[in-house]
Amino acid sequence: MTYHILKYTDSSLPDYLINEVKKRGEYSEKKDLNADELKKAYEKTDILLVSGGTKITKEVYEKFKNVKMIADFGVGYDGIDVNEAIKRNIFISHTPNVLNDDVANTAVALLINVTRQMIEAHKFIERKDWEKGSVMPLGVSLTGLKVGIAGLGRIGKAIAARLEAFKCDIAYFAHSKKDVSYKFFTSLKDMTSWCDALIIAMPSTKETFHCINEEILEKLGPDGFLVNIARGALVDTDALIKALDNKTIAGAGLDVFEHEPTVPQALFNRPNVVLTPHIGSATTYTRMEMAKLVLANIDAFIAGKNLVTKVPGTRDA
Amino acid sequence: MTYHILKYTDSSLPDYLINEVKKRGEYSEKKDLNADELKKAYEKTDILLVSGGTKITKEVYEKFKNVKMIADFGVGYDGIDVNEAIKRNIFISHTPNVLNDDVANTAVALLINVTRQMIEAHKFIERKDWEKGSVMPLGVSLTGLKVGIAGLGRIGKAIAARLEAFKCDIAYFAHSKKDVSYKFFTSLKDMTSWCDALIIAMPSTKETFHCINEEILEKLGPDGFLVNIARGALVDTDALIKALDNKTIAGAGLDVFEHEPTVPQALFNRPNVVLTPHIGSATTYTRMEMAKLVLANIDAFIAGKNLVTKVPGTRDA
Numbered sequence: 262m263t264y265h266i267l268k269y270t271d272s273s274l275p276d277y278l279i280n281e282v283k284k285r286g287e288y289s290e291k292k293d294l295n296a297d298e299l300k301k302a303y304e305k306t307d308i309l310l311v312s313g314g315t316k317i318t319k320e321v322y323e324k325f326k327n328v329k330m331i332a333d334f335g336v337g338y339d340g341i342d343v344n345e346a347i348k349r350n351i352f353i354s355h356t357p358n359v360l361n362d363d364v365a366n367t368a369v370a371l372l373i374n375v376t377r378q379m380i381e382a383h384k385f386i387e388r389k390d391w392e393k394g395s396v397m398p399l400g401v402s403l404t405g406l407k408v409g410i411a412g413l414g415r416i417g418k419a420i421a422a423r424l425e426a427f428k429c430d431i432a433y434f435a436h437s438k439k440d441v442s443y444k445f446f447t448s449l450k451d452m453t454s455w456c457d458a459l460i461i462a463m464p465s466t467k468e469t470f471h472c473i474n475e476e477i478l479e480k481l482g483p484d485g486f487l488v489n490i491a492r493g494a495l496v497d498t499d500a501l502i503k504a505l506d507n508k509t510i511a512g513a514g515l516d517v518f519e520h521e522p523t524v525p526q527a528l529f530n531r532p533n534v535v536l537t538p539h540i541g542s543a544t545t546y547t548r549m550e551m552a553k554l555v556l557a558n559i560d561a562f563i564a565g566k567n568l569v570t571k572v573p574g575t576r577d578a
Numbered sequence: 579m580t581y582h583i584l585k586y587t588d589s590s591l592p593d594y595l596i597n598e599v600k601k602r603g604e605y606s607e608k609k610d611l612n613a614d615e616l617k618k619a620y621e622k623t624d625i626l627l628v629s630g631g632t633k634i635t636k637e638v639y640e641k642f643k644n645v646k647m648i649a650d651f652g653v654g655y656d657g658i659d660v661n662e663a664i665k666r667n668i669f670i671s672h673t674p675n676v677l678n679d680d681v682a683n684t685a686v687a688l689l690i691n692v693t694r695q696m697i698e699a700h701k702f703i704e705r706k707d708w709e710k711g712s713v714m715p716l717g718v719s720l721t722g723l724k725v726g727i728a729g730l731g732r733i734g735k736a737i738a739a740r741l742e743a744f745k746c747d748i749a750y751f752a753h754s755k756k757d758v759s760y761k762f763f764t765s766l767k768d769m770t771s772w773c774d775a776l777i778i779a780m781p782s783t784k785e786t787f788h789c790i791n792e793e794i795l796e797k798l799g800p801d802g803f804l805v806n807i808a809r810g811a812l813v814d815t816d817a818l819i820k821a822l823d824n825k826t827i828a829g830a831g832l833d834v835f836e837h838e839p840t841v842p843q844a845l846f847n848r849p850n851v852v853l854t855p856h857i858g859s860a861t862t863y864t865r866m867e868m869a870k871l872v873l874a875n876i877d878a879f880i881a882g883k884n885l886v887t888k889v890p891g892t893r894d895a
Contacts, residue, residue: 273713362721366744370696373687377861380700382854387846391839391855396590402861404679426743427683522708529704537699538708544694544719 263287264563265305270312274334278552282310285559308559313337313492314521319345330562332555335542336360336416338572339465339492346575353572354558358415359550360542365419367541368460368490369427371514372408374535375486376401376458381532401457401486401511403427409456411449411472412463412491413439420460432456453480458488465492473497478504485510490541493519502527505534516541580604581880582622587629591651595869599627602876625876630654630809631838636662647879649872652859653677653733655889656782656809663892670889671875675732676867677859682736684858685777685807686744688831689725691852692803693718693775698849718774718803718828720744726773728766728789729780729808730756737777749773770797775805782809790814795821803829807858810836819844822851833858 264286268274271292282288286308294302303324311317313335322328322345330352331341338355346353374380377400385397406429410417413433421431421443432444434452439445446452449472453459459481463469473487473496481487487510489496498519504510505528512533518524521539528534542551557569567577581603585591588609599605603625611619620641628634630652639645639662647669648658655672663670691697694717702714723746727734730750738748738760749761751769756762763769766789770776776798780786790804790813798804804827806813815836821827822845829850835841838856845851859868874886884894 362745363719366690366720367694370687370690370694373683374691374696377684377687377857379687379691379852379854380697382857383697383852386841386853386855391841394839397855397857397860399860399862399865400857402680402863403683405863423740423743426740428679522711524703524708535696535700536703537696538703538714540694540699540714540717543714543716545716546719546722548716 264307265289265302266308266310266559267291267302267306268310269317270310270315270334272312272314272334274310274312275548275552277549278334278555281552281556282559285556285563308332308562310334310555311341313340315340317341317346322346322349322351330354330559332559332562333572334551334555336364337464337492339494341572343572343575346572350576352562352568353575354555354562354568354570355572356551356554357570359554360547361415361419363544363547364416364490364541365423367516367537368416368420368462368488369423371488371490371516371535371537372424372458372460372486373403375488375512375514375533376403376406378532380535384532401484403429405430407432407455407457408460409434409446409452409458410443410460410462411452412461413441413443414462414464416490417460417462420462450477450480453477453485454482456481457484458486461487461489461491461495463491463495465494469495471495471497471500473501475500475503478509481510483508483511487513488515489513490516493517493521498525505531581624582606582619583625583627583876584608584619584623585627586634587627587632587651589629589631589651591627591629592865592869594866595651595872598869598873599876602873602880625649625879627651627872628658630657632657634658634663639663639666639668647671647876649876649879650889651868651872653681654781654809656811658889660889660891663889667893669879669885670892671872671879671885671887672889673868673871674887676871677864678732678736680861680864681733681807681858682740684833684854685733685737685779685805686740688805688807688833688852688854689741689775689777689803690720692805692829692831692850693720693723695849697852701849718801720746722747724749724772724774725777726751726763726769726775727760727777727779728769729778730758730760731779731781733807734777734779737779767794767797770794770802773798774801775803778804778806778808778812780808780812782811787811788814788817790818792817792820795827798827800825800828802827803831805831807833810834810838815842822848 268290308330333355408429410433514535585607625647650672725746727750831852833854
């Protein structure tokens with residue numbers, strides 16, 4: 262049979278992936294389809310190619326009556342109604358592990374950039390402030406810094422491994438104790454009171470929505486830094502902006518936002534805020550590894566085998 | 579006796595250090611003195627308070643006839659004519675070790691910022707390019723990157739320890755093999771041909787002046803990154819600018835410059851260049867540790883004891 266594969270995400274995917282997918286069936290992209298073509302696509306699409314944030318709600322499933330597999334280019338699948346997929350017997354794959362290193366590298370980059378004011382330092386030179394004799398305020402050392410990691414999954418562990426080399430004092434918040442020597446907190450609030458920097462590395466779910474709220478930001482305190490490389494929905498953006506305005510916290514490094522690609526202008530041009538456009542996994546090497554894993558999953562589906570990396574709880578062959 | 583202590587550097591020093599120095603003698607700052615006062619200072623100064631780059635040449639020694647000690651706030655002493663101090667039986671202290679961690683942290687920050695385009699990513703958001711649908715080019719992963727460290731002293735080793743956690747492939751260039759497992763090169767040229775990123779962590783001397791020249795930059799190549807946290811004089815700036823213009827190298831992260839605080843405007847506004855104003859050790863914690871070490875050395879001198887951290891080769895009590 263000929264598989265009909267539809268790219269249903271607006272995000273950019275590697276050319277390699279697109280070219281390989283085309284060899285596996287009839288390929289089209291949602292953005293290229295007019296209303297008529299989209300209607301046809303609803304009927305015949307077998308495989309949906311999505312990325313982390315793509316919304317696959319009950320209404321979307323209703324439209325795509327023949328979808329048998331959702332291939333997610335990314336580790337997070339917060340946009341996908343997984344229970345509905347289970348009910349409908351749909352396969353879902355994602356791309357865990359291969360992106361751990363680069364996402365963790367991004368988290369460390371944001372932490373050091375915000376504590377050491379690297380972006381502001383760069384702007385300071387380009388404004389010629391240094392040449393004119395201005396002195397930058399001193400930064401905060403990563404060495405000895407108390408860092409709390411919210412969520413010690415694959416990515417959280419990779420972040421911790423790097424921070425060990427910087428001689429940080431590391432703690433984590435999780436539901437259960439892991440086999441690591443870091444300080445363990447069962448309360449996010451308690452860990453936030455303890456730490457100088459809070460790194461968010463949890464999945465985005467209904468339960469974790471806006472878990473970084475006004476109260477947590479107050480616990481983080483005027484010397485505390487927030488880093489988010491997970492999902493924008495975990496942080497109450499309005500509360501964060503207020504906390505920055507009121508100096509409730511010292512600064513923030515953010516790779517993810519509530520309404521990507523829109524970033525609230527209230528976060529711009531602050532010397533203590535570092536913003537990056539969801540580039541956690543955005544290296545040539547890692548994106549290629551993710552592409553290969555998406556293909557391996559599609560090939561497993563086509564061959565009638567178990568997926569290589571299925572979303573937990575979803576069906577096998 | 580009353581010691582006359584003169585701050586002879588233009589750099590900003592911690593208030594704590596200044597206040598403590600004032601308790602140890604009569605204190606003045608060069609920048610506050612008129613010609614007459616400076617003339618008097620030449621005659622009576624016992625202790626010169628300087629920082630890394632401060633030029634203490636033969637001519638300066640000629641003027642300060644009574645100087646007995648030079649206290650350097652920093653680890654580098656490339657501005658000081660050490661041989662002349664030895665001839666004149668002058669004590670010189672510097673502040674090694676206490677700044678290793680933060681300078682190494684800065685090196686890693688520059689490397690990840692330039693390979694992952696973090697500054698450009700921040701500007702990309704503030705220009706609203708992301709919101710408008712633009713896509714940033716992919717970055718280069720630190721994981722698996724071949725990094726060559728030129729100079730494996732205290733700071734070079736601290737850099738390597740951090741890069742191990744990022745799973746970099748590490749090599750070093752030094753005159754003699756060290757007790758480490760990293761790849762060892764006796765030729766800077768050979769190491770540069772091998773590596774994807776070259777980090778300069780050598781002292782600045784007559785021999786290392788402009789050791790990063792046109793030839794080395796060509797060996798680094800169009801996929802190669804340069805990071806300098808040591809001294810501006812190690813890099814031929816004109817050759818570097820040419821290499822950036824011609825895409826001979828992929829990018830550069832620079833914390834030090836040939837004519838600080840002036841930075842050539844030709845280095846500004848390049849998406850592949852990260853600039854910071856010599857902030858290697860610029861954290862509250864480390865600057866305090868450096869201040870304490872300067873004071874410990876001044877106190878040792880006053881007490882007639884050996885300095886705590888004298889510049890190698892200089893006199894003991």
